[in-house]
Amino acid sequence: MFGGETEVDESYFGGRHKGRRGRGAGGKIPVFGLLKRGGKVYNKIIPNGSSAALIPIIERKIVPGSIVYSNSWKGY
Numbered sequence: 142m143f144g145g146e147t148e149v150d151e152s153y154f155g156g157r158h159k160g161r162r163g164r165g166a167g168g169k170i171p172v173f174g175l176l177k178r179g180g181k182v183y184n185k186i187i188p189n190g191s192s193a194a195l196i197p198i199i200e201r202k203i204v205p206g207s208i209v210y211s212n213s214w215k216g217y
Contacts, residue, residue, distance in 0.1 A: 144204035146178045
């Protein structure tokens with residue numbers, strides 16, 4: 142379990158493709174990660190980057206009352 146200050150983020154990995162990048166690119170594998178500041182790391186391949194896929198992982202891995210940092214900017 143992660144407690145205290147924890148950072149969460151998802152990213153997309155895969156081969157080089159011309160054209161679109163990130164979430165909209167085909168053939169990429171979404172990966173979600175948690176980082177305890179100054180401590181351990183957890184990562185997991187996820188089906189997609191939706192909140193329905195991420196929130197259950199956060200609820201299982203982070204102690205209630207912890208401070209969670211997330212970059213939720215979508216580039217709009």
